[in-house]
Amino acid sequence: MNSLQLARAHVLQQIQEACQQIHRDESTVTLLAVSKTHPSEALREMYAAEQRAFGENYLQEALDKMQALQDLSIEWHFIGHVQRNKTKHLAEKFAWVHGVDRLIIAERLSSQRESHPEPLNICVQVNIDAQESKDGCQPAEVAELVQQISRLPHLNLRGLMVIPAPNNPQAFIDAKQLFEDVRVQHAHPELWDTLSMGMSADMNDAIAAGSTMVRVGTALFGARDYLD
Known part of the structure; x- marks a missing residue:
């Protein structure tokens, strides 16, 4: 194994152990490799590790990486802040968008996904612990936003995404409770299956609280080499 393969194996073991501690099937947690700022070659190596x-x-x-890696069957997730002027590319090129926090964004994604054969999977981003520096709607706004987005075509509204402050495991518990509370109001509850939360430093707490998708970068690729 090379270093990236070993890193992925270690992260998968960590997920497995976190699930075992709470008697949970490890297959219920998806590993999302956060590859921002890392070169296409690193993604290709990680892809070779399955x-x-x-x-x-x-x-x-x-978009540059998509071009370089177009020979690979990658499932692309956009996890950054969604700006209005970027929705066209997001709707056309990605399988998932995690950072939807306003109805206007969902409406634009819906209309611009129309020609694509598959619906766009989206998550509502929630500012679960009221951080001034974080994007996301307020918890009290989620239920109404979910009802509104659920009516839009060409989208599959899959769940919630949160980025709590460090060392705040209660935020994961709060997010899980909100996730369950909103499920009963979802127009398509069978699609409401994704709680995107937990990163390299706090994935154990996130999984214990009920995360179904952990977004891991540093533990897989090492420290980021930020672009100028």
Whole structure:
């Protein structure tokens, strides 16, 4: 195994052990490899290690990687802040968008996904612990936003995404409770299956609280080499 394969194996073991502690099937947690700022070659190596889902924060960087890696069957997730002027590319190029926090964004994604054969999977981003520096709607806004987005065509509203402050495991518990509370109001509850939360430093707490998708970058690829 090379270093990236070993890193992925270690992260998968960590997920397995976290699930075992709470008597949970490890297959209920998806590993999303956060590959922002890492070169296409690193993604290709991780793909060779059987990783298929990759998360990107920066649109142009992601589009460049899509071009370079078009021979691979990658499931692309956009996990950055969604700006109005970027929705067309997101709707056309990605399988998932995690950062939807306003109805207007969902409406644009819906209309711009129309020609695509598959619906776009989306998550509502929630500012679960009221951080001033974080994007996301307020918890009290989620139920109404879910009802509104559920009516839009060409989208599959799959769940919630949160980025709590460090060392705040209660935020994961709160997110799980909100996730369950909203499920009963979802127009398509069978699709409401994704709680995207937990990163390299806090995935154990997130999994214990009920995360179904952990977004891991540093533990897989090492420290980020930020682009100028």
